[in-house]
Amino acid sequence: MPVYKAEGIVIRRANLGEADRLVTLFCLDHGKVTVAARGARKMKSRFVGRLELFSHVRALLAVGRTLDVVSQVEVAATFSMLRQNLDRLGYAAFAVELVDRSTADREPAPDLFRSLRAALDLMQTGDPQVIGLWFAAQVLVHSGYAPTTDACQVCGKPVRNGAAFSHALGGVLCEADRPRDPDAVMASAGALRAIGYLLHSQPEVLARLVLDPRQRAEVSGLLQRYLEYRLETKLKSLQVIRKITGMREQGNAGTRKINSGHLSHRGGVGGTG
Structure with missing residues (x-):
């Protein structure tokens, strides 16, 4: 054999x-x-x-x-270390699901392999969400679907502020060309710059990218919807990540409520003394 x-x-x-x-x-x-x-x-x-x-x-x-x-x-x-933390586990699952959904059997993609290995390695100690978003951007690059983020996809006019993002056309649209896709969604200038950075950066410099919670949510949403449009599928791992995040937020809210109750109780005792 x-x-x-x-x-x-x-x-x-x-x-x-x-x-x-x-x-x-x-x-x-x-x-x-x-x-x-x-x-x-x-x-x-x-x-x-x-x-x-x-x-x-x-x-x-x-x-x-x-x-x-x-x-x-x-x-x-x-x-x-990816299996010792739910966030790292979730985004590692996201990375391998992307590879599984975006590649055909027995078609070599050595650059994508190296990007996947780098992402899994960095997720062990780095910010798993940012690294996961970077890898999602690399999947789009390797698949030939990298969106334009700084120039109109139709006419090539530079776009410096927030703009409509078209999943169907593959990038941002200027005001004149926005009617070409009624389903285009508005994206902030910060989100578009972040996606551009993720598309063109090496993994070693990802620590320089600082995103607040609102920007993370916007960038993640834009990339998710664009990936699902191009891959013609729903990404199951992202649903799991949302559940993990929701459970954590509920737990944090419960902890704050308990702590607040303890503080209120102690204050009441002091008041009656």
Whole structure:
């Protein structure tokens, strides 16, 4: 049975039969490849801990009739810190879902592979949301759908202030061309500058990008809607991230309410003394 080497990142897993596992690798040289790991779900399997989601692995794959089979695997990086924090986990899931939805089987995209690896590595210690937004922008670049943010997509006129953003046309529109897309949404100048920065920056300089909560929400919303329009799908990981954020906000609100109650109670006691 012919074999070949593959260096890849685990972007999806699923159970197969009683003890096997389907593993989707996004590979440096082979693109997206789904393979079978025989017996991977057994307690004493040699694959235990080696094919975890997000892991960067080097594998020896055997060519099969319907699915190639994992013969050997070694872990280059586990990115274990991504699994220790819900925010990091959520945005890492967002990154691998984007790769899965935006790439075809066995079409190499080495630049996108390197961007994914850089994003997962930086998310371990950096701001996962900003890094996730940067990777989303890189997916658009690699897919050929990078939007224009500083010039009208129709006439090329420079746009320096807030402007209408067209998902269908692929970027901002000047006032004269805004009627070309009735569904275009308004974007602030700050959000457009931030998206432009994300599109054209290297990951090492992302710490320089400072966004307040309002700007984060606007940039995230614009990129999400544009990605979903281009990929023609809803991104499930973003729904999970919103739930995590909502749970945290509810928890924080509850904590503030309890603390406020304690302060009020202490004040009352003091008043009666």
